[in-house]
Amino acid sequence: TQLLEQSPQFLSIQEGENLTVYCNSSSVFSSLQWYRQEPGEGPVLLVTVVTGGEVKKLKRLTFQFGDARKDSSLHITAAQPGDTGLYLCAGDRDSNYQLIWGAGTKLIIKP
Amino acid sequence: DTGVSQDPRHKITKRGQNVTFRCDPISEHNRLYWYRQTLGQGPEFLTYFQNEAQLEKSRLLSDRFSAERPKGSFSTLEIQRTEQGDSAMYLCASSRGLAGADTQYFGPGTRLTVL
Secondary structure, three states, rough: OOOOOOEEEEEEEOOOOOOEEEEEOOOOOOEEEEEEEEOOOEEEEEEEEEEOEEEEEEEEEEEEEEOOOOEEEEEEEOOOOHEEEEEEEEEEEEOOOOOEEEOEEEEEOOO | OOOEEOOOOOEOOOOOEEEEEEEEEEOOOOEEEEEOOOOOOEEEEEEEEOOOOOEEEOOOOOOEEEOOOOOOEEEEEOOOOOOOOHOOEEEEEEEEOOOOOOOEEEEEEEEEEEE
């Protein structure tokens, strides 16, 4: 059972388009992190969201944490080929060392 | 801050051989984690250390796997009698160990191929 469901699993779009990927759970998390991973490399942290309803922006990337802290979304505006990668979300539960990981969304941006 | 480093980056071995990987965490981080990742999937937790103490091991970590962090700094992950199913990316991460929002920082991984 995947405690964090990411959707879509795969997305291929043209450069310049907008997109949103989702990370959903029935569990509450004290924080949620988004990572981007390129082939053959480790995940690189993009953002950590902590407060329900929080919105964080990183250039063309907008991250939102759900009000109930059970879900999150990542919106990319005007996608570029450099955004290509595997986007992973991971949730941290209170008093638990272990991150709960989604299976990732593989994103391909075509020039 | 040099980040988390892992060595080697790639390892090709024959089935039945033993392999050892090393991870050097960010210097002020007291938690260190090992994960395994197969293609197109998220990382799967293997084990973690708080300083030199190994506090949790996943069911994925069979008796052939052992991890150490002898001085609370670098860590090693050894796989004995490797099997083809062990082929994967082995990731190490470290964190400060903060309650509530403990961010893990990952190394580049060691890609293991068992022939």
